[in-house]
Amino acid sequence: MSFTIGVIVISLLSCAFFLGMEAAYLAANKIHVEIEKKQGGLMATVLTRLTQKPSKFIATMLVGYYLSLVVYAIFSANLITSYFYPQFNHFSELPIENLFLIAACSGLIAVFLAKLLPKIIFQIYSNTLLKVFAVPVYICYILLNYITSFITWISKIISRVFFKINNGELQYAFSKVELGDYISEQMDAVDQDQELDSEIQLFQNALEFSEVKAREVMVPRTEITAVELHESPKGLSKLFTSTGYSKILVYKDTIDDIVGYVHSFDLFKKPKGIKNIMMPVEFVPETMLISDVLEVLTKKHKSIAVVLDEYGGTSGIMTVEDIVEELFGEIEDEHDTVELLEEKLSEEEYRFSARLEVDYINETYRLGLPESEHYETLGGMIVSQLEEIPEKGAVVQFDGFQYTIIEVSTTKIEIIHLKVLDQE
CATH class of the missing domain: 3.10.580.10 (CBS-domain)
Incomplete structure (x- = not known):
């Protein structure tokens, strides 16, 4: 009995492992993977070989999953039969309605523990888990090589003959979104007191350039x-x-x-x-x-x-x-006479011209002010929130910040005192 339970647990873990690695492989940031491949060593060699043929890697994970699922189905059916139907020696002797009941019970367990849960976890931590389990995955990749190669060959023939698809190997290439995500991570990793590398900022600007109106x-x-x-x-x-x-x-x-x-x-x-x-x-x-x-x-x-x-x-x-x-970035010449106020009074307090753009303030001071397509400037953000031009001395609080209106005209806000509130 303990042997049967052990096999069921191992097969469930194997199902979770194979499906999870497939999800991690598809969700991982390709730039992270390419950087790891350039580091050298065993990890770099393994990742290089795994990413050479993406379709074969995915096929390997699916083959491993279905083999594990078959083992789980057989042993779980026998275990359920021995507990609830001891008069039968094997689950194959059960009536058809009982077989459906057993299949439904074991299937629900497999879907939750070996499919939904691991996919969610592996997608969230895809970059890390792909590196952690790279060596075990590569061992499975080698062990299942012949089976996977045969299945891949059959699928290509079927695609070519019946669907007229001359499918080549999938390319493990990174997209603009992944490049943007990677650069955003690098920008977030820089401390507030540190100056951001101009190359990183230039890449970020270039990626956002096509979306600016x-x-x-x-x-x-x-x-x-x-x-x-x-x-x-x-x-x-x-x-x-x-x-x-x-x-x-x-x-x-x-x-x-x-x-x-x-x-x-x-x-x-x-x-x-x-x-x-x-x-x-x-x-x-x-x-x-x-x-x-x-x-x-x-x-x-x-x-x-x-x-x-x-x-x-x-x-x-x-x-x-x-x-x-x-x-x-800003290109100033001798005729750029408009000077916008931006003064850091303390770690939590600032004095800004309302004309300053919100994204510029966030990039420069790492404040995390709310951005929206409905406004561009700090003054526009406050007017959008209040739906009116506030009076001088007015105090406004929202999204973890306090704004005090220092100067205002009849048509627009001029100077704002910003305070970062305690955000729990």
Whole structure:
């Protein structure tokens, strides 16, 4: 009896092991595996051989699982028969309805203990468990080699003959998502006081680049410098001198009707009016991806675009420099005069300009502020939460942070005092 119980336990553990390793193999971050393979030693050699033929590895795990399942089914059926039906010598002598009952009972146990539970555990800790059990898996891989090779060969013939599928070997390649997950792990592992490697930050920016929309990069409408179409060249020259900009937008009647832009170099032509030197501007919607905006500007040899909201009004502007900064970080020149306040008062208290972007604050100060597609800036986050512009001195608490409004105008929040609350 003890022998039978021992075989049942071992077969259940074997089922859990084989299915779990299959799940771990599929769920593991391929970049982690590739890095382990470059470390050298026994582990690297084993992982290299296991990942050479992914389909054969999976087939090995399935063969091992079904062999273990057959052993479990036979011995568990005999054990149940001896306990509940001692008048029969073997489960094959039982009536058909009793056999179905035994199969159902043993099947439920196998599904829970040898399938659902191990798959969940092995998927959660896939990277670790794949390394821990690499050697035992490789031993099984060798022992079941001939059976697995034969089954794989038969499956390829059936696929080719009946389904016209000329299936080659699966490639053990990593995806963009896995690369992003790996870089995120590296960023989270860096202490708050340590400076993040520029290469890691560049990779992170590059992965997120294809998902960034125009409204996340643009200079907002309230910060646009523009002139009316009938402004004199002399007045325009003074505006160029005071701002230091090389290009200034031109509008007709209101900022919502931008008709072009003027380059400072064209003032040397001594034009009679702005219309004589005005150049057309490109218009893009808020929801357009900046990768597409960059492509449009490059093809049309433009360096500036006006961002439109859903009603056709001016939402902001963006330049090629703004897009490039999403990849390489802020590029400051002698004419970048807008200085946003960001002051660390203590480990738990900060003073920020409401214009600062939430993702920038999270990357720089590791605060974990809530991010959403409904807002980009710190001020936008608070307005989105309150659904109104708060008064000066107002105190707001949510998501483990306290925000005190230091300065506010009639249209927007200016300065915010942020305090990190105790988060249990």
